[in-house]
Amino acid sequence: MRFDVEASLTYDFATPCEVLLLVEAAHGPDQIVHSEALTFWPNVDAVRVDDPVTFERRTVFTASGRVNALYRARVEVMPRDHDLADMPAMAIRELPSAVLPFLRPSRYSPSDRLERFVEHRFGGLKGGRRVAAILAWIAENLVYRAGVSDAATTAVDTLVDRAGVCRDFTHLVIGLCRASDIPARAVSAYAWKLEPPDLHAIAEVYLGGRWRLIDATGLAPIDGLVRVATGRDAADIAFMTIFGQATLVEQSFSIQAVG
Incomplete structure (x- = not known):
């Protein structure tokens, strides 16, 4: 399109x-x-x-x-591949050097503090199946609501509050994926059908040897995202x-x- x-x-x-x-x-x-x-x-x-x-x-x-x-x-x-379930996660030793930084905790996605949660909640799942389960859990347990978060809100805060806006959903999905040893990064994009129109914060996960876009809010179709910037979290994509x-x-x- x-x-x-x-x-x-x-x-x-x-x-x-x-x-x-x-x-x-x-x-x-x-x-x-x-x-x-x-x-x-x-x-x-x-x-x-x-x-x-x-x-x-x-x-x-x-x-x-x-x-x-x-x-x-x-x-x-x-056209983008929407099927995450069959996509394998790569061994750390096989990841390109440019991908490795997106395994580490960052300011807004302190993934090291989420490791016990992901092991307890998603421990039986691997690769794309785990990412799909994380997205489903966020959709079921988080509410999209403005005014709950601010510029200092982290993924841990959002996990506790169970509410936020697109950057909060994105920081949480990034943190949960990194805590699962799956590289994840933040992306800003023009988002078709997003209301009201704005630059939208979404994420990418590295599965099956390449980056794949995901939207934890579910507010915009993946094929309607025009990518702008990428980074560790919102601090890099303002x-x-x-x-x-x-x-x-x-x-x-x-x-x-x-x-």
């Missing part, structure tokens, strides 16, 4: 500062960016800092006063990191299917 995506961000910057922007669709094997444009008003001093491993598209710019960043793209998403002070004026995200 093809999608038109758009992000419009307007902020007031009291003093000049640098900004890292992560809103551009990634160029990778599971999606093709047919056209795209990132524009600023007024013009700013911007440089590209793309990642050759994750295919992440990054822009760093210097901002002062009121600045609008507008990104538009047409992206084709390739759509805007401001190295200074700024005030939000207006922002919006959208995605439309075009065939």
